Amino acid sequence: MAQTPVIQAGASAPAFPALDRRRARRAAVWRRRRMVLLFMSPWIVGFSAFFGYPLVMSAYLSFTHYDLLSSPRWIGFANYRYLLTQDPLVWPAVKNTLWFIAVGVPLQVLFAFGIALMLTRAKWGLGFFRTVFYLPALAPPVAAVLGFVFLLNPATGPVNTILGKLGISGPLWFNDPAWSKPSLVILSIWTVGNTMIIFLAAVLDVPKHLYESAELDGAGPLRRLRWVTLPSVSPVILFSIILGVIQGLQYFTQALVASSVAAGSAVQGGDNPQTIGYPENSTLFYPVELYQEGFRFFHMGYASALAILLLVVSFAVTTIIVVNSRRWVHYGAAAR
Amino acid sequence: MATASVQLEAAPFVRRRPPATVRRKRLLMAIGEHSLLIAAALIFLMPFVFIALTALMTHNQALSAQIWPHPFRWSNFVDVFRQAPLWRWFLNTLMYSGLATLGVLVSSVPVAYALARLRWRGREAAFLIVLIALMLPPQVSVVPLYVMWSKLHLVGTLWPLIIPNWLGDAFSIFLLRQFFLTIPEEYLDAARVDGCGEIRILTTVVLRLAKPAIAAVALFSALYTFNDYFLPLLYVGENSHNWVVAIGLSEFRSLHQVLWNTTMAATVLVMAPVIVIFFLAQKAFVEGVTLTGVKG
Numbered sequence: 001m002a003q004t005p006v007i008q009a010g011a012s013a014p015a016f017p018a019l020d021r022r023r024a025r026r027a028a029v030w031r032r033r034r035m036v037l038l039f040m041s042p043w044i045v046g047f048s049a050f051f052g053y054p055l056v057m058s059a060y061l062s063f064t065h066y067d068l069l070s071s072p073r074w075i076g077f078a079n080y081r082y083l084l085t086q087d088p089l090v091w092p093a094v095k096n097t098l099w100f101i102a103v104g105v106p107l108q109v110l111f112a113f114g115i116a117l118m119l120t121r122a123k124w125g126l127g128f129f130r131t132v133f134y135l136p137a138l139a140p141p142v143a144a145v146l147g148f149v150f151l152l153n154p155a156t157g158p159v160n161t162i163l164g165k166l167g168i169s170g171p172l173w174f175n176d177p178a179w180s181k182p183s184l185v186i187l188s189i190w191t192v193g194n195t196m197i198i199f200l201a202a203v204l205d206v207p208k209h210l211y212e213s214a215e216l217d218g219a220g221p222l223r224r225l226r227w228v229t230l231p232s233v234s235p236v237i238l239f240s241i242i243l244g245v246i247q248g249l250q251y252f253t254q255a256l257v258a259s260s261v262a263a264g265s266a267v268q269g270g271d272n273p274q275t276i277g278y279p280e281n282s283t284l285f286y287p288v289e290l291y292q293e294g295f296r297f298f299h300m301g302y303a304s305a306l307a308i309l310l311l312v313v314s315f316a317v318t319t320i321i322v323v324n325s326r327r328w329v330h331y332g333a334a335a336r
Numbered sequence: 337m338a339t340a341s342v343q344l345e346a347a348p349f350v351r352r353r354p355p356a357t358v359r360r361k362r363l364l365m366a367i368g369e370h371s372l373l374i375a376a377a378l379i380f381l382m383p384f385v386f387i388a389l390t391a392l393m394t395h396n397q398a399l400s401a402q403i404w405p406h407p408f409r410w411s412n413f414v415d416v417f418r419q420a421p422l423w424r425w426f427l428n429t430l431m432y433s434g435l436a437t438l439g440v441l442v443s444s445v446p447v448a449y450a451l452a453r454l455r456w457r458g459r460e461a462a463f464l465i466v467l468i469a470l471m472l473p474p475q476v477s478v479v480p481l482y483v484m485w486s487k488l489h490l491v492g493t494l495w496p497l498i499i500p501n502w503l504g505d506a507f508s509i510f511l512l513r514q515f516f517l518t519i520p521e522e523y524l525d526a527a528r529v530d531g532c533g534e535i536r537i538l539t540t541v542v543l544r545l546a547k548p549a550i551a552a553v554a555l556f557s558a559l560y561t562f563n564d565y566f567l568p569l570l571y572v573g574e575n576s577h578n579w580v581v582a583i584g585l586s587e588f589r590s591l592h593q594v595l596w597n598t599t600m601a602a603t604v605l606v607m608a609p610v611i612v613i614f615f616l617a618q619k620a621f622v623e624g625v626t627l628t629g630v631k632g
Contacts, residue, residue, distance in 0.1 A: 046503025054477030
């Protein structure tokens with residue numbers, strides 16, 4: 001890290017007596033503090049209003065009954081008790097979220113890494129292929145979901161049409177509780193471009209001489225991958241796993257849009273038939289449940305309790321991953 | 337004898353033409369790798385192709401099993417604007433995206449500079465808090481914020497989406513700080529010796545050197561706001577006058593039941609601006625993504 005020398009205003013005027021020098025220095029320190037304060041001021045205000053205040057307030061509201069109309073009423077641990085023991089939707093929501101993280105994140109990392117590896121082996125067209133694999137990550141999530149619900153729609157979607165021509169009767173995808181989450185995982189793999197770019201940069205960064213010395217030692221391609229590439233990019237793998245888990249805990253847009261669009265095409269003309277979580281709460285992820293409680297039912301106190309639990313779990317999971325990673329992440333030659 | 341020949345081979349270490357069997361094996365492997373790559377690329381392109389093709393079909397054809405449009409119905413792209421107030425959605429998005437991005441730049445650059453290049457007590461702690469804010473799920477703070485904005489009578493307008501961006505954005509601060517750290521101290525010292533204050537150093541030297549990072553932050557912010565769904569759903573979801581593109585598109589199908597062809601036309605129109613901007617600014621994108629990952 002670069003060091004910034006402290007400007008010493010007093011030092012430029014050595015002829016003054018000590019008292020003046022001290023006063024000048026103190027004035028300079030104050031000028032400096034005002035400067036830092038000025039530069040940091042947007043963040044200080046923003047942090048207090050949009051981070052500190054809501055955090056404290058969420059904690060308070062989670063102990064109250066609050067519907068936005070009347071003022072919050074203190075009810076102790078009742079929200080948490082209901083959350084942990086009675087609410088019939090929390091457990092499915094937690095299970096869906098865990099399923100999505102446990103299945104989705106490893107697949108995303110695997111595909112991103114696999115594509116990055118293939119790209120490094122390409123003799124020509126690297127730029128073209130990189131663009132092709134990155135492009136889906138740019139598609140606005142709502143547009144991507146809409147596209148996928150169409151592609152995978154059971155009756156006339158191109159995917160089931162092609163499968164039909166091959167003699168396979170395709171599943172009902174977003175309309176089948178057993179297939180809705182796998183469909184979302186496929187969508188998440190399609191949009192894995194950001195992770196892929198980061199892996200690509202990391203793999204290209206592995207020092208060439210490591211491969212050469214491994215080759216001289218008689219290591220084949222697979223062993224070079226295992227003992228040179230993987231250890232060198234392990235910090236990036238850790239980074240993408242953490243990011244994947246955090247994003248998995250926040251998974252919302254795709255699930256909500258997919259369920260409402262798929263439900264819309266199943267139940268035509270119905271005026272908002274239970275679309276959240278469609279089909280059969282299989283896409284009811286934890287943030288979706290939080291949204292439903294808070295902003296469809298306006299159970300603000302209960303939604304706050306759900307939010308606090310999400311916060312605690314997010315921190316716990318991130319910490320556990322970071323602590324466990326010390327065994328397999330190498331901050332060695334290739335990492336800076 | 338054996339050891340002597342091995343030494344003779346190893347000593348000069350000049351690249352020689354490998355024997356024919358090795359060459360054939362390498363060729364086969366390269367062909368295999370490239371076909372795999374091409375196959376994967378085709379699969380990744382397929383969704384775009386099908387979406388675009390369906391956008392050009394007639395309604396009846398979109399409901400059939402045919403894959404190639406016949407005839408090509410370009411007027412779908414006109415019908416979309418007649419079926420839904422797409423222009424208003426785009427204008428609202430432009431306002432949200434533009435004002436938010438401007439705010440992110442104005443507010444995050446000085447903060448990042450103070451975190452990277454000024455020395456003060458509590459700097460590391462402040463940066464740690466920025467990192468924590470980066471990891472915090474937005475759902476955690478959303479209930480009290482919704483209450484706050486509704487007390488200010490701003491729910492239903494775009495302001496709850498725009499204003500927070502004028503007060504520093506954790507991701508942008510993080511990315512800019514990482515870049516500011518790479519600027520050589522000599523440039524800043526030279527400016528200091530010339531009598532520049534920190535504000536002038538920031539606005540002249542640093543901003544000029546950090547153009548790629550600033551471009552990346554602006555792009556990411558514009559992209560994020562264009563794609564954002566959760567917060568617009570909360571704050572303008574009930575007021576269709578202020579819908580942004582993401583909300584409008586998600587409601588498009590419930591407004592027009594089962595019109596897959598125009599729904600896909602709308603999808604194409606929403607994807608188009610992002611993809612066009614990407615091709616215009618590809619370098620900034622890729623550099624920005626790499627900056628977040630490798631130097632993180």
